[in-house]
Amino acid sequence: MPVAIGVTLLVFSLLHLTGDPIRLLYGLNVPEEIVQQRRDELGLNRPVPVQYAMWLSRAVQGDLGESITTGDHVVAMIAARVGPTLELTVLALIVTLAVSLPAGVVSAVRRNTWLDGISRIAALFWVSMPIFWLGLLFILVFGVWLGLMPISGRAETFWSIEGLRTHTLPVLTLGLPPAALFTRLTRSSMLEVIGEEYIRTARSKGLAERVVIVRHALRNALIPLLTLVGLRLPWLFGGAVITETVFAWPGMGRLLVDSVLKRDYPVVQGIVMAMAALVVASSLLVDLLYAYVDPRIRYD
Amino acid sequence: MQRWFIPLAIVALAGLLLPGTLPPAVAQAATTLTQGLGEEPENIDPQRTNRFHSLIVLSYIVEPLFTLDKDFQVVPLLAQSHAWSADKKTLRVVLKDGISFHNGAPLTSADVKATFERYINVSPLSSYVRPRNGGIVGMDTPDPRTIVFRFGQPKPLAMISDLSDAHTGILPASFIASTSSTDIGIRALIGTGPYIFKEWVPGDRIVLERNERYRHGPGFSPNRGPAHFQRMVFRVIPEDATMTAEVTAGNVDITFDVTPSGLQQLRANPNVTVMQAPTYSVQYLVMNMERWMFQNAKVRQAIAHSIDKDAIARAAWLGVGRPVEGLINEATIGFWPGVRQYAYKYNVARAKELFAEAGWRPGPDGILRRENDRFEVTLITFSNIDQWRRAGIIVQSQLKQVGIDVKVETAEVGATYDRARAGTFDIGIFRNTWWLAQPYLTFLTHSVNIPSSNFSRWPNPELDKVLDAASNALDDAERERALQRVQRIIVESAVWVPLVSNTNLLAAKKSVGGLEALAQHPWWPVHLRALALTRK
Numbered sequence: 001m002p003v004a005i006g007v008t009l010l011v012f013s014l015l016h017l018t019g020d021p022i023r024l025l026y027g028l029n030v031p032e033e034i035v036q037q038r039r040d041e042l043g044l045n046r047p048v049p050v051q052y053a054m055w056l057s058r059a060v061q062g063d064l065g066e067s068i069t070t071g072d073h074v075v076a077m078i079a080a081r082v083g084p085t086l087e088l089t090v091l092a093l094i095v096t097l098a099v100s101l102p103a104g105v106v107s108a109v110r111r112n113t114w115l116d117g118i119s120r121i122a123a124l125f126w127v128s129m130p131i132f133w134l135g136l137l138f139i140l141v142f143g144v145w146l147g148l149m150p151i152s153g154r155a156e157t158f159w160s161i162e163g164l165r166t167h168t169l170p171v172l173t174l175g176l177p178p179a180a181l182f183t184r185l186t187r188s189s190m191l192e193v194i195g196e197e198y199i200r201t202a203r204s205k206g207l208a209e210r211v212v213i214v215r216h217a218l219r220n221a222l223i224p225l226l227t228l229v230g231l232r233l234p235w236l237f238g239g240a241v242i243t244e245t246v247f248a249w250p251g252m253g254r255l256l257v258d259s260v261l262k263r264d265y266p267v268v269q270g271i272v273m274a275m276a277a278l279v280v281a282s283s284l285l286v287d288l289l290y291a292y293v294d295p296r297i298r299y300d
Numbered sequence: 301m302q303r304w305f306i307p308l309a310i311v312a313l314a315g316l317l318l319p320g321t322l323p324p325a326v327a328q329a330a331t332t333l334t335q336g337l338g339e340e341p342e343n344i345d346p347q348r349t350n351r352f353h354s355l356i357v358l359s360y361i362v363e364p365l366f367t368l369d370k371d372f373q374v375v376p377l378l379a380q381s382h383a384w385s386a387d388k389k390t391l392r393v394v395l396k397d398g399i400s401f402h403n404g405a406p407l408t409s410a411d412v413k414a415t416f417e418r419y420i421n422v423s424p425l426s427s428y429v430r431p432r433n434g435g436i437v438g439m440d441t442p443d444p445r446t447i448v449f450r451f452g453q454p455k456p457l458a459m460i461s462d463l464s465d466a467h468t469g470i471l472p473a474s475f476i477a478s479t480s481s482t483d484i485g486i487r488a489l490i491g492t493g494p495y496i497f498k499e500w501v502p503g504d505r506i507v508l509e510r511n512e513r514y515r516h517g518p519g520f521s522p523n524r525g526p527a528h529f530q531r532m533v534f535r536v537i538p539e540d541a542t543m544t545a546e547v548t549a550g551n552v553d554i555t556f557d558v559t560p561s562g563l564q565q566l567r568a569n570p571n572v573t574v575m576q577a578p579t580y581s582v583q584y585l586v587m588n589m590e591r592w593m594f595q596n597a598k599v600r601q602a603i604a605h606s607i608d609k610d611a612i613a614r615a616a617w618l619g620v621g622r623p624v625e626g627l628i629n630e631a632t633i634g635f636w637p638g639v640r641q642y643a644y645k646y647n648v649a650r651a652k653e654l655f656a657e658a659g660w661r662p663g664p665d666g667i668l669r670r671e672n673d674r675f676e677v678t679l680i681t682f683s684n685i686d687q688w689r690r691a692g693i694i695v696q697s698q699l700k701q702v703g704i705d706v707k708v709e710t711a712e713v714g715a716t717y718d719r720a721r722a723g724t725f726d727i728g729i730f731r732n733t734w735w736l737a738q739p740y741l742t743f744l745t746h747s748v749n750i751p752s753s754n755f756s757r758w759p760n761p762e763l764d765k766v767l768d769a770a771s772n773a774l775d776d777a778e779r780e781r782a783l784q785r786v787q788r789i790i791v792e793s794a795v796w797v798p799l800v801s802n803t804n805l806l807a808a809k810k811s812v813g814g815l816e817a818l819a820q821h822p823w824w825p826v827h828l829r830a831l832a833l834t835r836k
Contacts, residue, residue: 023721023752024714025342026350027733030424032752038424069342072486080502136541144549151549152542153535154504248537250503258340258538261684263714 005056011272012052012265020044021068021263042068055269064273065266069259074270078252082274084154085251088170088243089236093229095175096182101218101225103179104186108194109213119183127180131239135173135246142169152248170247174239178232185228189221196220222293230286234279330835331530333812336543338557340503340536345485346469347415347423354485355466356556357534359826360508361402362469362491365393365412366459369520370821372633374459377518378407378470378492380445388454388774393463395445399516401472402496409441414473416449419462422481428739429455429462454774460633461736466826469493494527494830508532521831522817528834547572547807554812554833556824558805560618560687566807573808573815577822580631581802582624582732583612583691587795589758591726593675600794602654603727604644606702607695613800616690621800627732627744627790629801631822634737636784642791643798651702660703668703676705677726680719683710691729691799720755728755729799735823737783742767745790756795763789811836 022038039045043054058065064074107119143151155163193199194217202212241253248254252271259267341354346362349355365379376382380396399407420426420436429435434453441447451458462468475490489497494517495508510530517524535552537543544562546552548569558566558574566572585607587594594600609623625643628635655661660668660675668675677699681692689710696706706727711719720728734740743749746767747759766789770782790796804824808815817832818824 019714019718021714023717026424030350031427032749034424034427035752066482067342070486071343071345071348071482073482077502084503139542139545144545147549151545151551152537152539156501246539246542248504248535248539248542250501250536254503254538261712261714 007276008056008059008269008273009052011269012055013048015260015263015265015268016048016051018263021265024263025069055266059269059273064270067259067267068264069262069267074266077255077267078270078274081250081252081255082278084249085237085240085244085253086278087158087167088174088240088249088251089233091167091171092175092178092236092240093233095171096179097229099176099179100182100186103183105190105213105218107183107187108190111191116187119187123180123183125180126177129177131173131177131242132246134177135170135243138169138173139246152246154250170243170249173246174236174243177239178236181232182225182228185225186221189224190217193217193221219293223290226286226289226293230283233282233286234275237275237278332533333529333531333833333835334533334535334551334553336537336546336552336555336557337534338538338540338543338555338559340538341506343485344489344497344500344506345481346467346471347419348481348485350424350467356826357506357508358469358485358489358491359466359493360495360532360830361489361493361497362466362471363493364464364466364468364470365395366464367518367825367827368460368464369518372460374464375518375520377516382459388456389451391449391451391458393447393449395447396516397445399492400513401475401492402490402511403472403475405472405474406444407470407492408444408473409447410444411470411473412447413439413441414476415468415470418471418476419468423467425465425467426462429458454772456774456776456779457736457738461739494525494827495532504536506534506536508534517831518827520821521827522814523831525831527830528814532830547809550809554806554808556804556806558807560620560805562807563618563620563805571810573806573810573812575806575808575815575819576620577804577806577819577824578622578629578631579802579804579823580629580733580735582627582629583621583688583729583799583802584627584732585695585727585729585797585799586756587727587797588723588725589756589795590723591677593673593677594726594795596658597794598654598658599660601644602651602658602702603699603704604794604797605647605651605654606704607698607797607799608646609799610646611698612691612694615694616687617800617802620803620805621687622803624798624801625791626787627741627796627798628737628787631801632735632737632740634741634780634783636780636787638784639787639791642788644791644794648702655702662703666703667705674705675703676707679706679708679727679729680716680725681708681710681729682713682716684712687800687802688729688731695729721751723751723755723757730755731802737787738767738770738779741783741786741790742771745786745796758793758795760789760793763793 022035026035043051055065066073067077103119107116110116139151142149149169150166153166155166157163199212199217202216240251241257243249244251244254245257252274256268256271337353339353341357342351343349344354344358346358363377365377366374367377369375378395378399380394382391382393384391395407395409401407416436416439420430427433431437431452435451435455436449437452438450439447469491472490479488494511494514496511498509499507510527512526514525537546540559540562543555543557544565547555547566567574587600613621613623626635626639655668660670663669679692679696682688692708692710696708699706719725732744743753745754745763747764750757766782766785770779770786773779773782813834813836814832818828821828
């Protein structure tokens with residue numbers, strides 16, 4: 001709770017340093033008296049500490065106020081956007097793990113072979129890709145030149161052919177670059193585990209190599225990987241901002257960018273809180289997964 | 301690996317890669333027009349918004365009493381006739397018979413009254429007709445088809461500035477009374493327009509359905525209703541490169557949000573039609589008259605002579621902009637073509653002469669000096685609009701040639717305007733975006749608007765007097781003369797240096813018909829977009 005209040009206080013203060021949202025919204029055509037009237041209606045002429053206190057007293061009751069630019073309820077605006085962002089980030093994480101785990105395992109098991117070399121070169125390639133550039137490249141190749149995939153937007157229903165197609169390029173854009181980092185960590189973690197005595201014991205017992213690698217080595221190598229997942233989640237939400245802009249994805253990230261540029265304080269504040277909550281929730285999930293992966297870890 | 305996995309993976313991949321796998325999409329494409337929007341509207345409440353992209357969408361749904369033809373003449377839309385009293389303080393409007401709202405309710409004078417009451421109370425654009433400014437002090441509805449507006453003072457511009465503006469789009473009185481303000485224009489909107497509001501998926505699209513009963517389009521439209529397309533889908537695509545890609549790939553039928561950087565690629569596409577039309581947006585430079593070096597008129601004139609507008613149009617606007625001589629252009633009601641003869645032409649030699657006459661001589665480093673002062677200025681402009689940022693850099697190099705050391709400082713639009721109002725700059729490059737000379741020239745140049753919108757900080761009693769005369773004139777000819785004088789003073793003063801005018805751009809698939817009708821009207825009014833466009 002103190003952390004949450006601290007974050008909201010910091011964001012609130014910084015936003016109010018950026019200037020007047022009403023004049024920005026109305027432009028030059030509108031006389032000052034009308035701008036002033038709107039500031040009064042929204043309470044923007046009150047001292048900043050008073051504004052914050054009023055916002056906080058409503059926020060703890062679940063009311064994040066109304067958007068300065070749209071007039072809509074902030075909770076409703078975020079609720080409409082959080083689903084697409086979660087879809088994008090969760091699927092991207094799945095892609096990251098689906099690519100990096102096999103690649104990291106193969107790279108470790110076939111260390112110093114051509115497979116290892118290809119995996120490491122590919123990892124270097126993906127980690128060097130800026131998300132923005134990668135997204136536009138995917139659009140150009142798969143959307144314009146080959147005409148195989150939709151370029152932007154999100155289908156009305158996820159569980160449909162069109163739904164899956166509209167998710168493909170943005171998910172790959174967001175999921176592939178981090179796969180490089182995960183691949184390298186998986187490889188080094190696997191190399192460490194493969195050298196352990198219990199792996200030698202498992203082999204000496206006559207277990208199939210696939211069982212040794214997957215059931216014994218990989219499971220123990222997952223723990224540092226889970227740590228990385230927990231650390232990378234905030235980065236994933238941040239990367240979603242860029243991906244959502246490139247692909248016109250109707251998520252929270254784009255709403256955040258638009259709101260910052262328009263100085264829509266209530267919306268920015270609400271999204272920051274929502275993202276903080278998502279990060280905390282996902283960190284909790286990671287902690288619970290530790291217990292699943294490593295039976296020695298138990299929480300009271 | 302299980303044997304079934306590989307065949308299943310192949311089938312799944314094929315399904316994902318096959319484009320247009322849904323047969324209904326083909327039929328839907330013929331009856332649906334997909335428009336690309338470069339920015340999502342905040343809301344489409346006609347009385348609460350003043351944003352351009354909001355206006356574009358809501359104008360398909362709601363309609364004002366009048367509209368304007370290509371010569372800026374007022375034509376009836378929901379109104380059948382109108383008559384001013386001799387003193388221009390009473391306006392009697394008779395509504396057309398047989399027009400109904402999208403919910404089936406007939407349009408009545410009570411709806412007009414309720415809409416205008418709302419407009420006066422909440423719209424940021426209603427200043428001209430607000431009661432305390434001598435605007436609408438009362439409205440009478442003697443019968444369901446007649447409304448009488450009573451003004452506190454003569455308001456001859458009300459027909460153009462308010463009654464023909466989509467921001468006074470008429471809503472049902474019952475809808476206004478029963479719908480919360482957070483729902484109007486976001487989750488619901490009812491009007492009389494050619495399209496009905498169907499759905500808004502935030503951040504993604506706005507969907508409109510054809511109003512099958514619509515028959516009262518303006519006289520200048522080749523189709524008076526109903527619209528040709530059954531469905532209108534506005535897709536929000538904020539990234540310029542993505543929008544260009546969507547038009548190139550044919551997923552977006554038409555967009556009016558084409559950037560100069562995407563224009564070349566679209567022009568080269570044989571499946572895309574590109575059109576241009578003048579718009580009222582003007583990029584201009586203004587000097588902060590609180591700076592002592594600008595007090596000398598010869599210095600200001602020299603600066604005006606130093607600026608090559610053609611170079612700015614080519615390099616900053618990538619060939620899309622046009623050099624302009626006035627602070628407003630021909631797409632603005634009230635523009636005077638005669639202002640061109642008073643504009644300062646690009647002439648570096650003349651500029652240097654004027655600097656010398658004003659006592660400025662080049663120093664050893666080429667920068668002008670006068671006694672112990674070096675001619676150094678800070679130029680501010682927008683960082684997040686390419687044409688303005690580039691123009692700032694070009695003006696910097698052009699002024700360097702005549703010996704002025706310019707430091708360019710850019711920031712996003714809001715921060716730049718804040719700085720302009722605070723007066724912490726020497727010269728600035730800003731924009732004018734309004735279609736009416738009056739009251740817009742008053743916003744930009746009258747001393748009463750220092751520093752809120754008049755960034756020159758130059759109180760000029762003569763200019764103020766002529767602006768007031770233009771604002772208060774009852775006679776069109778008198779107003780026109782006053783506006784001509786205003787435009788001449790502005791240009792001759794060289795406090796404001798008009799640079800380049802923006803251009804409206806349109807890119808459409810070749811299968812979209814009706815563009816010829818659109819081309820007849822200088823600013824492509826939404827009614828033509830709604831009614832004239834068709835599928836070839």
